[in-house]
Amino acid sequence: GAVVSQHPSWVICKSGTSVKIECRSLDFQATTMFWYRQFPKQSLMLMATSNEGSKATYEQGVEKDKFLINHASLTLSTLTVTSAHPEDSSFYICSANAGVSGSAYNEQFFGPGTRLTVL
Amino acid sequence: LAKTTQPISMDSYEGQEVNITCSHNNIATNDYITWYQQFPSQGPRFIIQGYKTKVTNEVASLFIPADRKSSTLSLPRVSLSDTAVYYCLVGESSGSARQLTFGSGTQLTVLP
Numbered sequence: 001g002a003v004v005s006q007h008p009s010w011v012i013c014k015s016g017t018s019v020k021i022e023c024r025s026l027d028f029q030a031t032t033m034f035w036y037r038q039f040p041k042q043s044l045m046l047m048a049t050s051n052e053g054s055k056a057t058y059e060q061g062v063e064k065d066k067f068l069i070n071h072a073s074l075t076l077s078t079l080t081v082t083s084a085h086p087e088d089s090s091f092y093i094c095s096a097n098a099g100v101s102g103s104a105y106n107e108q109f110f111g112p113g114t115r116l117t118v119l
Numbered sequence: 120l121a122k123t124t125q126p127i128s129m130d131s132y133e134g135q136e137v138n139i140t141c142s143h144n145n146i147a148t149n150d151y152i153t154w155y156q157q158f159p160s161q162g163p164r165f166i167i168q169g170y171k172t173k174v175t176n177e178v179a180s181l182f183i184p185a186d187r188k189s190s191t192l193s194l195p196r197v198s199l200s201d202t203a204v205y206y207c208l209v210g211e212s213s214g215s216a217r218q219l220t221f222g223s224g225t226q227l228t229v230l231p
Contacts, residue, residue, distance in 0.1 A: 004162075034219070043206070044163070044221040093162045095219070108219060110155075110162030 002028045004096050006111035013084055014119055020080045021114045023050075023094030029074035030096035034108075035067075038091040050077040050094075084118040091115055123207045128226040137194045139225050141207030144188050152183060152190045155206045157224070163206060167192070194227075202229045 003026040013019050023033055031052045036044040048069055049057040056069035068080040081088055095110040124142040131137045143152070151170050155163035167174055169181040169190070180193040194201060204224040 006162075036221075043223050044219075046220065091160065095162070108165070110164070113160060113162050115160065 002026075002096070002109045004094065004109045004111040006092075006094060006114050008114060009112060010115040010117070012117045012119065015085055016083055018080055018082045019084055019116060020078055021092055021094075021116075023077045023079070023096070023111050025075045025096045025109075028096075030077075031074060033071065033077040033094055033096045035069065035077075035079050036093045036095065038093060038113075040091075044093060047079075050079075052077075081116065084116070086118045089116055089118045123209060123222045125205075125207055125222060125225045127223060128228070130228050130230060131197055132230050133198055134196050137197050137201075137227060137229075139192045139194075139205055139207075139227065140189055141192070142189045143207070143209045146187050146209050150187075150209045152181065152187075153208045153210075153219075154179070154181065154192045155208065155221075157204045157206065163221075166205070197227075197229045199229050199231060201227065203227060 005024045005026055007022045011019055033050040035047045035050060037047050038044045046059050047062045047067060048059060050069045050071040052071040052074055058064045066082055068082060071077045079092060091113050093110055093113045095108050097108050122145060129139060151168055153168040154166040156166050157163040167176055167179045167181045169183055171183050171187060174181045182191045192205060204226050206221050206224040208219050
């Protein structure tokens with residue numbers, strides 16, 4: 001199946017610094033990618049929809065100036081957590097859709113996630 | 120997006136069949152039902168997707184009654200490695216990218 005990678009797999013940073021997380025679709029092109037956040041023992045929460053060549057669409061309550069998303073190409077989306085604080089510590093997961101246009105089948109592939117710890 | 124309801128947790132023993140039922144009373148005509156599996160500190164993994172009746176693949180079966188207001192994921196002969204959180208999602212599957220809304224999921228624990 002299609003593969004989505006994330007880098008780094010984990011990162012520890014100091015409060016106030018910025019962290020960039022990369023999401024890549026390795027063997028398919030993705031015009032749209034999604035970013036989720038997951039706190040311990042909780043479900044995934046959609047943060048934003050990343051669109052290649054255009055601005056990301058953020059979910060209600062997600063600060064677009066804090067979580068910068070850049071979808072630079074059809075295989076790469078980046079999430080930058082700016083001025084990170086301890087409450088931003090979480091598991092960040094991206095996904096991309098590899099469905100075939102016009103097909104009823106639609107499978108979304110998830111990256112392995114990035115564990116962010118802000119000290 | 121249709122809201123789903125699943126049991127919070129389930130326990131089973133190795134070798135048994137496990138059935139996890141999901142309620143989605145407000146499912147729309149164009150909605151598909153998809154199940155994902157998630158291990159700790161990993162991204163969700165697609166298990167199975169269906170629209171009606173029964174779908175079977177190499178790892179699971181999905182049973183969907185005629186009214187489609189619920190669905191049951193069936194895992195045959197579970198092993199310890201099947202311990203994970205299982206999510207039921209419903210949403211339109213048109214071939215174009217779509218965002219997924221995750222419910223609380225079901226924590227399945229397989230005991231030896």
